[in-house]
């Protein structure tokens with residue numbers, strides 16, 4: 001972690017966020033390098049074995065959707081010690097995303113605001129990238145996130161990508177994409193899930209929108225969870241970036257991610273767990289950057305955790321660091337899931 005924090009991050013953070021991201025993509029494109037270095041990123045402990053959407057994973061730390069939108073680097077990312085990696089979000093057609101600037105760093109809060117709006121190369125390109133991975137030995141479970149504004153398009157992404165991965169995550173919660181929120185309407189979500197269920201043969205995760213308790217959306221969001229349960233969704237990812245206004249973004253608003261989200265993530269996980277018991281798995285996502293925080297999320301009722309912003313702030317060693325700290329906490333304090 002020191003090399004990244006002392007040398008690479010200061011260099012990358014002199015660049016505009018998306019330029020820095022493209023530069024780190026260059027590093028990730030060297031799959032051979034990550035294969036050689038991969039063993040140095042692992043931390044094994046039987047105690048950490050977990051499940052995501054019912055699928056066994058070697059540890060509960062997952063990569064959240066959005067880091068590898070076109071599924072180009074999953075072969076490298078799986079070498080970093082994750083229990084699972086989520087590629088995408090993939091949409092049926094290529095999308096330019098929103099105008100730039102569309103990502104802002106809030107360094108003092110270890111946070112980001114993004115208004116990317118799903119820039120991506122579309123389903124065909126993602127299929128060809130993921131097909132290349134068929135011969136790559138699998139080091140972690142692979143999930144692909146899909147989304148869109150049209151039921152038929154999303155169902156097609158689901159149907160075509162599902163055979164090439166272990167599970168699909170349905171993203172109905174990006175705050176930056178016009179039209180996506182239609183699936184936060186109960187009847188639309190039900191229709192979408194019914195369509196997807198027609199061809200579903202692997203576990204499905206749904207990424208739900210964030211809410212703050214007492215601000216009026218609790219019941220609405222929990223109701224989406226109920227629909228997911230009724231439609232046999234295996235797992236809920238709780239949750240996505242939080243809508244926020246910022247003058248530095250071309251579109252004036254985006255989604256906040258990173259440290260400021262953590263406490264509310266725990267509150268949401270506790271509420272979902274109290275509401276649904278063990279009938280559906282929960283993946284805690286939002287502001288997690290340490291083993292201690294991961295432990296808190298598991299204690300609150302999550303089966304796994306997902307990270308993105310802390311990977312950007314702390315570098316690739318963060319996965320091992322979270323797992324090492326989790327191991328110590330499991331040993332000293334016991335299994336948080338009991």
Ligand SMILES: Cc1cc2nc3c(=O)[nH]c(=O)nc-3n(C[C@H](O)[C@H](O)[C@H](O)COP(=O)(O)O)c2cc1C
Nearest residue numbers: 064065066089114171240257258286287307308309
């Ligand atoms: C730059 C950026 C791009 C993202 N893109 C996606 C995306 O394509 N699909 C998605 O479901 N979530 C996306 N997210 C949300 C993350 O997956 C995650 O839910 C959110 O950032 C909270 O987790 P974190 O605090 O660990 O980053 C994105 C987040 C960031 C910061």
